[in-house]
Amino acid sequence: MIIGPNISKEFLSDLKEGQLQQCGIDLKLDKIYKISGNGSIDFSNEKRVLPEHVLIFDSEKDEKIDLECGIYVVKINEKMKIPENLAGFVLPRSTFLRMGVTFYTAVHDPGYEGYASYLMHVMNPVTMYKYAKIAQIVFFEVKNPNGTYDGIYNKK
Numbered sequence: 133m134i135i136g137p138n139i140s141k142e143f144l145s146d147l148k149e150g151q152l153q154q155c156g157i158d159l160k161l162d163k164i165y166k167i168s169g170n171g172s173i174d175f176s177n178e179k180r181v182l183p184e185h186v187l188i189f190d191s192e193k194d195e196k197i198d199l200e201c202g203i204y205v206v207k208i209n210e211k212m213k214i215p216e217n218l219a220g221f222v223l224p225r226s227t228f229l230r231m232g233v234t235f236y237t238a239v240h241d242p243g244y245e246g247y248a249s250y251l252m253h254v255m256n257p258v259t260m261y262k263y264a265k266i267a268q269i270v271f272f273e274v275k276n277p278n279g280t281y282d283g284i285y286n287k288k
């Protein structure tokens with residue numbers, strides 16, 4: 133069952149009026165990065181190397197950005213702290229899909245704390261303004277979770 137926004141709003145910081153949806157919560161754009169260089173990954177993560185993320189937009193300083201087609205990494209403005217019995221899933225706002233833009237996202241684990249990042253695929257040029265609402269997070273209960281998240285992206 134989805135945990136409704138009147139409960140899940142407690143897991144997110146910096147919420148403004150107008151972010152609560154019917155079953156989830158809209159997330160705001162904070163920063164946009166270009167990916168530069170290659171990544172590397174193996175089974176144990178020993179050989180994990182992340183490519184460089186080059187900052188091209190910061191909502192704190194910039195008003196808007198015109199984005200060409202391509203892929204970008206976006207960081208959201210809300211700090212989330214997920215309870216140990218829940219997980220979060222993020223979907224793009226349908227407005228972005230209608231514009232030819234989407235976000236690829238992974239599982240937000242029980243116990244995760246931080247500012248999440250998503251891959252943004254711009255398939256049709258778009259102008260984005262600071263703190264635009266980009267995607268929606270919904271939370272689900274996890275029965276018998278296998279511990280809580282304590283990986284390299286925690287508290288980032």
Ligand SMILES: O=c1ccn([C@H]2C[C@H](O)[C@@H](COP(=O)(O)OP(=O)(O)OP(=O)(O)O)O2)c(=O)[nH]1
Pocket residue numbers: 177236237238239240241242244247248249250251281282283284285
């Ligand atoms: O699209 C997403 C999905 C999740 N997260 C955050 C929350 C999640 O709990 C954490 C780690 O995600 P995941 O477990 O998928 O990462 P990993 O690549 O397996 O990293 P690790 O080796 O630290 O588990 O990153 C994001 O920033 N973006």
